[in-house]
Amino acid sequence: MNIVVLYGTESGNSELIAQDLSDKINADGQSAEVFDLQDFEPESITPESFYIVVCSTHGDGELPNTAQDFFEKFSTFEGDLTGVRYAMFGLGDSFYEETYSQGSEHIDRRFTELGAERVGEYGRHDASSWDLPSDVALEWLPAVVAAADA
Amino acid sequence: MNAQTPRRIAVVGSGPGGCFTAQALRRHWKDTEITIFDRLAAPYGLIRYGVAADHQHTKAVTRQFDRNFGSDDFRFAGNVEVGSDISLAELKGVFDIVVLATGRWRDRALTVPGSHLDGVLVSGDIVNALNTVPRPNLPMPAIGERVVVVGAGNVALDIVRFLIKTASDYVDSDVSPEALGTYLERPAREITVLSRSPIASAKADVAMVRELGKIPGVAFSVANSSSAAEDNTLGLKREAAFADLTAIEPDEARAQVRFVFGATPSRIVGTDHVESVHLAEAPAGVTGSIRADTVISAIGFDVNAPGHWHYAEEYDFAPSDGPGRLECGLYRAGWLKRGPVGAIPANRADAHQVAKEIIADVESGRCPVEDDPGGFEALPESVRAQAVSFADWQQIDAAEVANAEPARTRTKFRTHAEMLEAVEDLRTNGSTAPQTAPTHSMVKGQS
Ligand SMILES: Cc1cc2nc3c(=O)[nH]c(=O)nc-3n(C[C@H](O)[C@H](O)[C@H](O)COP(=O)(O)OP(=O)(O)OC[C@H]3O[C@@H](n4cnc5c(N)ncnc54)[C@H](O)[C@@H]3O)c2cc1C
Ligand SMILES: Cc1cc2nc3c(=O)[nH]c(=O)nc-3n(C[C@H](O)[C@H](O)[C@H](O)COP(=O)(O)O)c2cc1C
Numbered sequence: 001m002n003i004v005v006l007y008g009t010e011s012g013n014s015e016l017i018a019q020d021l022s023d024k025i026n027a028d029g030q031s032a033e034v035f036d037l038q039d040f041e042p043e044s045i046t047p048e049s050f051y052i053v054v055c056s057t058h059g060d061g062e063l064p065n066t067a068q069d070f071f072e073k074f075s076t077f078e079g080d081l082t083g084v085r086y087a088m089f090g091l092g093d094s095f096y097e098e099t100y101s102q103g104s105e106h107i108d109r110r111f112t113e114l115g116a117e118r119v120g121e122y123g124r125h126d127a128s129s130w131d132l133p134s135d136v137a138l139e140w141l142p143a144v145v146a147a148a149d150a
Numbered sequence: 151m152n153a154q155t156p157r158r159i160a161v162v163g164s165g166p167g168g169c170f171t172a173q174a175l176r177r178h179w180k181d182t183e184i185t186i187f188d189r190l191a192a193p194y195g196l197i198r199y200g201v202a203a204d205h206q207h208t209k210a211v212t213r214q215f216d217r218n219f220g221s222d223d224f225r226f227a228g229n230v231e232v233g234s235d236i237s238l239a240e241l242k243g244v245f246d247i248v249v250l251a252t253g254r255w256r257d258r259a260l261t262v263p264g265s266h267l268d269g270v271l272v273s274g275d276i277v278n279a280l281n282t283v284p285r286p287n288l289p290m291p292a293i294g295e296r297v298v299v300v301g302a303g304n305v306a307l308d309i310v311r312f313l314i315k316t317a318s319d320y321v322d323s324d325v326s327p328e329a330l331g332t333y334l335e336r337p338a339r340e341i342t343v344l345s346r347s348p349i350a351s352a353k354a355d356v357a358m359v360r361e362l363g364k365i366p367g368v369a370f371s372v373a374n375s376s377s378a379a380e381d382n383t384l385g386l387k388r389e390a391a392f393a394d395l396t397a398i399e400p401d402e403a404r405a406q407v408r409f410v411f412g413a414t415p416s417r418i419v420g421t422d423h424v425e426s427v428h429l430a431e432a433p434a435g436v437t438g439s440i441r442a443d444t445v446i447s448a449i450g451f452d453v454n455a456p457g458h459w460h461y462a463e464e465y466d467f468a469p470s471d472g473p474g475r476l477e478c479g480l481y482r483a484g485w486l487k488r489g490p491v492g493a494i495p496a497n498r499a500d501a502h503q504v505a506k507e508i509i510a511d512v513e514s515g516r517c518p519v520e521d522d523p524g525g526f527e528a529l530p531e532s533v534r535a536q537a538v539s540f541a542d543w544q545q546i547d548a549a550e551v552a553n554a555e556p557a558r559t560r561t562k563f564r565t566h567a568e569m570l571e572a573v574e575d576l577r578t579n580g581s582t583a584p585q586t587a588p589t590h591s592m593v594k595g596q597s
Contacts, residue, residue, distance in 0.1 A: 010495040012170070012211070058495065096357055127207045127210050130210065
């Protein structure tokens with residue numbers, strides 16, 4: 001199955017994770033491509049692909065700037081995403097207690113509203129934890145890929 | 151490689167502006183040699199030397215750049231100052247493209263009568279001491295018990311936080327032990343923060359305001375001059391955050407912080423030393439004179455601080471959101487381009503713009519690149535020898551970490567000379583273990 005890794009970022013961490021996830025998937029013999037959400041249209045989402053969304057949080061619990069235009073389009077997008085499956089990996093910083101990791105959740109909610117189905121655990125990276133973002137994401141990946149293949 | 155691909159790129163400045171630009175260029179040109187110069191032996195600019203010590207998590211963004219340097223995406227050449235160790239003309243001679251990302255940060259100083267009195271400080275002096283800025287290393291200035299902070303942006307709030315925090319709030323940080331110790335011997339008890347604008351248009355992030363409320367043992371009061379309009383969502387959020395501060399009732403207050411919005415100082419009064427601050431304007435109910443022994447201004451940065459770009463005086467460095475091109479082959483990025491505004495992530499978006507522009511200039515033929523000019527290896531031997539490589543820096547880094555005081559992530563070398571000694575030591579002994587990790591009372595070099 002083709003896997004599409006989408007990222008929304010402001011300081012580059014999500015991009016790095018997305019790239020590492022895609023490299024790993026390709027190295028393991030499946031195919032993955034990466035897109036910045038700012039270069040991706042909601043119309044291109046199809047049940048034939050599996051989507052992994054990696055997205056950080058900025059401002060006061062908001063989306064990072066490369067995800068904002070996409071989200072605006074996604075919010076008014078009226079397609080039916082029934083049959084589409086996806087996984088979420090959110091970045092944030094628990095230092096921002098009230099809004100921790102909420103950026104990605106805006107996208108997650110819209111996917112669900114449109115009928116798509118989230119599989120696997122909701123992955124998270126916390127900048128205050130001092131864990132390396134890609135380490136956390138790569139640990140999270142196998143279960144998600146297994147769920148996607150199931 | 152063809153004529154449309156540059157062979158050698160120099161980036162001057164290893165702060166986020168320079169590193170994000172290098173990253174973006176690397177993504178497009180996989181084989182081009184990219185060298186990032188910095189006058190300091192340590193990379194990352196204000197991420198290491200500006201961001202507050204109690205916000206260590208903010209520094210995590212450097213791990214991206216660590217990885218780029220570690221995988222030879224780009225080379226670090228620290229301890230090379232453009233303008234003194236090497237001229238911009240020399241650099242332009244051996245690199246196809248030079249990107250200037252030297253930042254700019256010098257405090258705007260107060261200009262009201264009395265600004266020259268002892269006890270009047272700029273935030274930068276405190277920030278530099280807490281971050282152990284090495285060139286030159288300056289001690290923590292003396293701060294009294296009654297402090298007036300002028301300004302209410304994020305840097306001002308960094309200062310307020312510092313004034314009211316205790317030793318235990320710096321666990322796992324890289325704060326300078328001496329600077330912190332000096333202040334905490336006799337911390338401030340009464341702090342008045344003056345903001346020219348009302349809360350609605352003040353510059354502080356809401357998260358920064360909320361953070362103050364988490365520091366125990368502090369009482370807050372707020373006087374505001376005018377309220378946010380009903381459609382000003384952000385202004386209303388900020389007002390709510392300040393209102394929450396005033397609701398805190400500590401059993402016993404170590405410190406009292408009073409925010410006065412819509413207030414400007416007209417005059418600082420004292421014979422040699424600050425005694426009080428007089429206000430030109432103030433909201434209802436606020437007296438016109440505040441007793442104080444220290445005034446700390448955090449009123450933004452001086453965009454045109456003289457001498458800052460002595461290495462390139464012939465260029466116009468007025469802040470701009472437009473193109474980064476100064477001429478074909480010479481560009482600017484980061485705070486040097488946009489002026490001293492915006493947080494670390496803002497430099498990424500800007501860097502991507504500048505990288506795009508450079509790529510278009512070269513690939514369209516508008517700014518063609520010539521034969522291989524030689525790059526780093528073509529620099530004078532003396533410059534190459536003094537350059538601190540990324541591996542050298544990792545050695546300095548390891549020594550700082552090994553040398554950390556209890557409950558600290560690191561204790562930074564205090565001077566540039568000490569950092570260079572650590573490198574020298576490694577080069578002569580060939581050992582990978584830190585040799586000179588000096589305790590902070592040891593070496594006294596000054597650069
Ligand atoms: C006190 C303070 C606190 C801040 N706190 C935060 C925060 O908490 N979070 C946040 O997101 N942002 C913060 N910022 C903003 C952030 O630091 C800036 O957005 C960012 O650092 C600007 O990047 P830059 O690369 O343009 O400049 P800089 O980070 O200043 O980097 C410039 C680099 O160029 C080098 N250089 C200068 N001249 C020469 C020369 N002639 N030759 C060679 N090298 C040279 C310098 O040594 C330096 O390493 C803060 C800024 C300040 C001033
Ligand atoms: C100005 C700023 C605001 C932030 N606001 C939040 C927030 O409200 N909630 C949160 O969980 N994380 C917040 N973060 C933390 C980021 O989500 C975290 O640093 C993440 O690793 C950034 O990923 P990116 O590089 O892909 O943008 C903020 C970071 C910055 C610099």
